[in-house]
Amino acid sequence: MTQAEQERRFLDKIDREIKIEPNDWMPDEYRQTLIRQISQHAHSEIVGMLPEGNWITRAPNLRRKAVLLAKVQDEAGHGLYLYSATETLGADREQLMDDMHSGKAKYSSIFNYPALTWADIGTIGWLVDGAAIMNQVALCRTSYGPYARAMVKICKEESFHQRQGYESLMKLCNGTPQQKAMAQDAMNRFWWPALMMFGPSDAESTHSDQSIKWKIKRFTNDELRQSFVDATVSQAEILGLTIPDPNLKWNEERGHYDFSEINWEEFWQVVKGNGPCNKERIAARLKAKQEGLWVREAANAFAKKRAMKKSA
Amino acid sequence: MQDQALFEYVLRLADDSLILGQRLGEWCGHGPILEEDIALTNISLDLIGQAISLYDLASELEGAGKNHDQLAYLRFENEYKNVLLVEQPNGDFAMTILRQFFFDAFRLPLYEALMQSPVAQLAAIAAKSVKETRYHLKHTSEWVIRMGDGTDESHERAQAAIDHLWRYTSELFFEDNIDEQLQERQLVPSLKGIQANWMETVKAVLSEATLTIPTNNWKFEGGRQGRHSEHMGYILADLQYMQRAYPNMEW
Ligand SMILES: [Fe+2]
Ligand SMILES: [Fe+2]
Ligand SMILES: [Fe+2]
Numbered sequence: 001m002t003q004a005e006q007e008r009r010f011l012d013k014i015d016r017e018i019k020i021e022p023n024d025w026m027p028d029e030y031r032q033t034l035i036r037q038i039s040q041h042a043h044s045e046i047v048g049m050l051p052e053g054n055w056i057t058r059a060p061n062l063r064r065k066a067v068l069l070a071k072v073q074d075e076a077g078h079g080l081y082l083y084s085a086t087e088t089l090g091a092d093r094e095q096l097m098d099d100m101h102s103g104k105a106k107y108s109s110i111f112n113y114p115a116l117t118w119a120d121i122g123t124i125g126w127l128v129d130g131a132a133i134m135n136q137v138a139l140c141r142t143s144y145g146p147y148a149r150a151m152v153k154i155c156k157e158e159s160f161h162q163r164q165g166y167e168s169l170m171k172l173c174n175g176t177p178q179q180k181a182m183a184q185d186a187m188n189r190f191w192w193p194a195l196m197m198f199g200p201s202d203a204e205s206t207h208s209d210q211s212i213k214w215k216i217k218r219f220t221n222d223e224l225r226q227s228f229v230d231a232t233v234s235q236a237e238i239l240g241l242t243i244p245d246p247n248l249k250w251n252e253e254r255g256h257y258d259f260s261e262i263n264w265e266e267f268w269q270v271v272k273g274n275g276p277c278n279k280e281r282i283a284a285r286l287k288a289k290q291e292g293l294w295v296r297e298a299a300n301a302f303a304k305k306r307a308m309k310k311s312a
Numbered sequence: 313m314q315d316q317a318l319f320e321y322v323l324r325l326a327d328d329s330l331i332l333g334q335r336l337g338e339w340c341g342h343g344p345i346l347e348e349d350i351a352l353t354n355i356s357l358d359l360i361g362q363a364i365s366l367y368d369l370a371s372e373l374e375g376a377g378k379n380h381d382q383l384a385y386l387r388f389e390n391e392y393k394n395v396l397l398v399e400q401p402n403g404d405f406a407m408t409i410l411r412q413f414f415f416d417a418f419r420l421p422l423y424e425a426l427m428q429s430p431v432a433q434l435a436a437i438a439a440k441s442v443k444e445t446r447y448h449l450k451h452t453s454e455w456v457i458r459m460g461d462g463t464d465e466s467h468e469r470a471q472a473a474i475d476h477l478w479r480y481t482s483e484l485f486f487e488d489n490i491d492e493q494l495q496e497r498q499l500v501p502s503l504k505g506i507q508a509n510w511m512e513t514v515k516a517v518l519s520e521a522t523l524t525i526p527t528n529n530w531k532f533e534g535g536r537q538g539r540h541s542e543h544m545g546y547i548l549a550d551l552q553y554m555q556r557a558y559p560n561m562e563w
Contacts, residue, residue: 046341046346049340049341049349050341053340053341053342054341056337056338056340056356057334057337057338057550057551058550058551058553058554059554060554060555060558060561060563061381061384061385061555061563062330062360062363062364062367062380062381062384063364064563065337065360066357066360066361066364069337069340069353069356069357069360070357072340072341072353073340073350073353073354073357076341076346076349076350076353077350079346080346080347080350083346118554118563168563171562171563172563175561175562175563176558176561178558178561179558179561284341284342287342288341288342288343288344291344291404291405292343292344292345292348292405293344294463294465294466294469295344295345295348295405295459295466296344296345297462297463297465297466298458298459298462298463298465298466299345299458299462301462301463301466302457302458302461302462305461
């Protein structure tokens with residue numbers, strides 16, 4: 001089959017909503033785009049463990065401690081699952097991680113913001129997992145089979161995280177004035193970074209067009225961001241929290257909420273590595289990798305010895 | 313007080329689970345491989361779950377109207393009755409795994425015996441926890457063997473962890489008049505039998521791992537009476553931070 005024919009068959013499958021599977025022919029750029037996007041997602045899950053993990057030892061009661069442990073464990077599972085999806089495309093987990101450590105590969109910039117108070121944990125669950133779901137529900141129908149299937153499983157758990165986060169904030173918002181203030185402060189710090197999670201505006205987005213054509217992405221960044229704002233406003237109202245945007249207003253004509261322009265200067269600075277915690281996050285991951293090296297070597301050496309014994 | 317001796321006994325079990333679960337929680341996000349990050353977090357989660365059930369039972373036995381969080385969070389350092397082993401720092405992966413292995417090898421036969429206890433709630437907690445503990449012990453045993461029989465470096469690290477932690481292992485079998493009283497009432501097993509069982513497991517696993525049992529049998533004890541190591545204060549500073557800084561609030 002000629003290259004042109006293969007490409008036509010590939011596009012035909014995309015058109016007819018037939019999933020692309022690991023052994024199918026695919027354009028190299030499609031493969032690279034997927035590896036980049038899925039690994040970026042995997043890195044986000046792993047780096048995302050750090051701000052929340054830092055509160056496990058300080059969780060205010062045993063039930064919250066258990067819930068947080070379970071949540072962070074889920075995120076590690078998501079990372080594992082997504083790295084496996086990249087492996088179906090011929091990528092190597094270690095190499096992908098090295099690319100993140102070197103700054104070549106990105107992860108969601110939200111995790112470069114610090115988790116300063118207990119209210120941040122609820123807020124991360126509500127807004128950050130919430131924004132992730134908005135992105136990921138759309139990805140459940142993405143054209144690459146293993147990615148789509150991973151998303152279905154992951155989305156279920158993310159919605160659970162979001163509900164738990166919201167429930168935890170509810171407790172604070174119905175608690176003492178001090179607790180309520182803690183929740184509002186978290187809201188003030190996380191609202192804009194959460195909106196930034198959808199990435200640059202459509203006009204600025206370099207990868208969007210082709211990804212939409214290949215049905216890797218189903219909605220644009222701005223569309224998803226708008227859906228998120230529309231869904232979140234009433235949830236904030238129920239909590240009694242104020243969204244830190246004086247221009248947030250229902251627009252009858254558009255049928256959507258209007259909101260202020262994002263501080264793109266801050267967005268690009270954080271993406272470039274100048275967020276409040278970029279250095280700490282990478283340093284923590286690098287340390288885990290380096291200090292874990294002997295463990296991985298031991299496991300390999302042992303496996304080899306046992307295999308030799310068996311064949312002997 | 314409904315049953316002082318039984319309360320104390322259950323509190324010791326609960327404190328062991330809580331403090332070890334707390335220690336393992338420090339690994340979250342920093343594990344040597346993603347799979348181990350998940351495994352250590354999972355063990356931590358099981359231990360915190362066991363602690364909740366045990367504190368619930370303890371609070372019932374105490375009859376002072378305290379809930380599990382008040383017991384877990386609002387005591388002073390010398391009121392915690394965990395063994396010194398569980399409060400020792402994580403160290404490297406070998407130290408964490410060996411600490412966990414020594415503990416699991418003790419907890420499994422203990423839970424198995426406690427399943428027969430006429431104290432129905434305690435037997436129920438043991439029955440539920442025995443499954444989790446069996447998995448923990450399997451997991452840590454496998455790693456001890458892997459490290460011992462892996463590379464030179466992993467062997468050295470594992471042996472160093474054993475040599476360091478050995479001094480804390482005898483306290484697992486510490487008995488005082490609380491144990492004696494409850495044994496007389498036939499509510500709990502003697503730790504002598506548990507110790508023999510523990511030694512058998514340790515010998516078998518270390519020998520397969522080509523690791524050696526230290527000859528120095530000098531004992532470090534005190535945890536069961538609330539005399540802890542210097543590490544304990546820092547553990548509690550983290551654990552109790554929210555409850556102390558924001559007293560009497562619900563989370
Ligand atoms: Fe996740
Ligand atoms: Fe995610
Ligand atoms: Fe999540």
